[in-house]
Amino acid sequence: MRHYDTIVIGGGIMGLSCALEEVQRGKKVALFDKGKIGKKASWAASGILMSLDARKYFSSFREFYVRSTQLYPRWLEEIIAGVPQAKNVYQPGAYHIFPTHTLKGQKEYQKLEAQLDREESSLYEKISEFPPSLNKHFPPGDHQGFYFPEDGFLDARTLLCQLEMTIKNRGVDVFPDTQVSAIDSFPGKVVLESKEKNFSTENLIIATGAWLNEILSLVNLKAPLIPVKGQLFRIPRFYSEEVMIHFQRDLHLVPNGNTLIVGATTEPRVWEEDFTEDGKSELQRNLEEIFPWLGKNILEGWAGIRPRPKDRLPWIGYLNEEKNISICSGHYKSGIGMAPLSALCLSQLINGEELSFDLEAFCPLRKKGIFALEKSFL
Numbered sequence: 401m402r403h404y405d406t407i408v409i410g411g412g413i414m415g416l417s418c419a420l421e422e423v424q425r426g427k428k429v430a431l432f433d434k435g436k437i438g439k440k441a442s443w444a445a446s447g448i449l450m451s452l453d454a455r456k457y458f459s460s461f462r463e464f465y466v467r468s469t470q471l472y473p474r475w476l477e478e479i480i481a482g483v484p485q486a487k488n489v490y491q492p493g494a495y496h497i498f499p500t501h502t503l504k505g506q507k508e509y510q511k512l513e514a515q516l517d518r519e520e521s522s523l524y525e526k527i528s529e530f531p532p533s534l535n536k537h538f539p540p541g542d543h544q545g546f547y548f549p550e551d552g553f554l555d556a557r558t559l560l561c562q563l564e565m566t567i568k569n570r571g572v573d574v575f576p577d578t579q580v581s582a583i584d585s586f587p588g589k590v591v592l593e594s595k596e597k598n599f600s601t602e603n604l605i606i607a608t609g610a611w612l613n614e615i616l617s618l619v620n621l622k623a624p625l626i627p628v629k630g631q632l633f634r635i636p637r638f639y640s641e642e643v644m645i646h647f648q649r650d651l652h653l654v655p656n657g658n659t660l661i662v663g664a665t666t667e668p669r670v671w672e673e674d675f676t677e678d679g680k681s682e683l684q685r686n687l688e689e690i691f692p693w694l695g696k697n698i699l700e701g702w703a704g705i706r707p708r709p710k711d712r713l714p715w716i717g718y719l720n721e722e723k724n725i726s727i728c729s730g731h732y733k734s735g736i737g738m739a740p741l742s743a744l745c746l747s748q749l750i751n752g753e754e755l756s757f758d759l760e761a762f763c764p765l766r767k768k769g770i771f772a773l774e775k776s777f778l
C-alpha cells in the first residue's frame with residue numbers, strides 16, 4: 401500500500417491549491433481526480449476575482465473573500481514565476497456601469513451607491529467617464545458607474561494549467577482518471593481503495609466541487625449542496641482596454657486575449673454540462689440590451705457546475721473527530737477568488753499553525769452544514 405502524508409481528492413482550483421500548500425510544507429502529497437485535472441467548474445470560470453455577490457454581505461464570507469483576493473498577486477507570482485506566457489495572467493480593475501437614463505438603471509445605481517456609502521468603503525471611485533474606447537458606447541449623462549481599482553480578473557485556464565505544472569514540479573503525485581471506491585478512517589490513518597491499488601494517508605482532503613456527495617457518501621456524510629449550472633460564451637473583443645465590466649446582475653464582460661468572455665447564466669439544480677440554445681439566447685438577450693449593434697459572432701460557448709451550499713458559505717475544515725479527513729469545497733460563484741486563502745487556512749489547520757482567518761463560519765459540521773448519514777462515523 402502506498403503511503404502519503406496528504407492525499408487530496410479533486411483536481412479543481414481547490415484541490416490543486418490545497419496540494420500546493422501541503423507540498424510547500426514539505427509533505428509527501430498525492431492528488432486524485434476521477435477525470436482530467438482542472439477541467440470542471442474551475443475551467444468554466446470567467447476568472448473574476450471579486451464577484452458582485454461578495455460586495456453584498458457584511459459577513460465573514462465577504463471579509464474572507466476580500467482577504468483571499470488580496471493574496472492573489474503574491475500567490476500568482478509564486479505559481480507563475482519564470483513562465484513568460486503567464487505574465488499577464490492577472491489584471492487589476494473593474495467597472496460597474498449603469499444606464500442611469502432609465503429608471504431601473506438609476507435605481508440600481510443608487511442602491512449600490514447607498515451600500516458603498518454605508519460601508520464607508522474606500523475601494524471605489526464614482527465615475528461618469530469610461531476608458532476611451534468605451535466612452536463612445538456610454539455617452540456621459542446617460543451612464544454612471546463605479547471603478548473598483550482592487551478588483552481583478554485573470555485567465556482561469558492558464559492559472560489551472562500552471563498550478564498543475566507547479567505542484568508536479570514540486571513533487572506531488574497526480575493521478576487523473578482515478579476513482580476512489582472506499583474510504584476507511586482509523587486513528588492516525590485513512591485508507592483509500594481504488595480500482596488499481598490502495599493508498600494510506602495521515603490527512604485526506606476532499607475537494608470534489610459540485611460532486612462532493614459522491615465522496616462524502618463513502619464516509620456516511622451528506623452535504624446540503626445545490627448544483628448550479630453556469631453558461632458563458634466568448635465573442636471578439638470590441639474594446640481595447642484591459643478592464644472587466646459588470647452590468648446588470650447576470651452580465652459581465654471579461655477580456656481574454658483578443659476575445660471577451662460574456663457570462664453567465666445561473667441555473668440551479670441542473671447537472672448537464674452542455675452549452676445549450678437556451679443559455680446562448682439568454683446571454684445574447686442580456687448583451688443586446690446594452691450593445692444592440694453587436695453582431696452574433698459567438699466564438700465558443702461552454703458550461704460548468706458550481707457547488708452551492710444551502711447557506712452559501714463554503715466548507716473548510718475537519719469532517720471527523722480523528723481530524724484526519726477535511727474538506728475544502730462549496731465555494732459557489734467565488735472559488736477562483738477564494739482559493740488562496742481557503743487552501744492556506746486549511747493547511748494551517750491541518751499543520752497546527754496559527755490561522756490567517758478564523759474558520760468558525762465555514763466549519764463543515766455547522767448547523768445547516770454537512771450532516772452524518774450514520775451517527776457512528778462522527
Ligand SMILES: Cc1cc2nc3c(=O)[nH]c(=O)nc-3n(C[C@H](O)[C@H](O)[C@H](O)COP(=O)(O)OP(=O)(O)OC[C@H]3O[C@@H](n4cnc5c(N)ncnc54)[C@H](O)[C@@H]3O)c2cc1C
Nearest residue numbers: 412414434440441442446447448609630704734735736737
Ligand atoms: C460558468 C461559471 C463561471 C464562474 N466564474 C467564476 C469567476 O469568474 N470567479 C470565481 O471566483 N469563480 C467563478 N466560478 C465558480 C468557480 O469556478 C468554482 O467556485 C470553483 O471552480 C470550484 O472549484 P472546485 O475545485 O471546488 O470544483 P471543480 O473545479 O469542479 O473541481 C472539482 C474536481 O473534483 C473532481 N471530482 C469530482 N468527484 C470526484 C470523485 N468522486 N473522485 C475524484 N475526483 C472527483 C472533478 O473531476 C473536478 O476536477 C464560476 C463557475 C462557473 C460554472
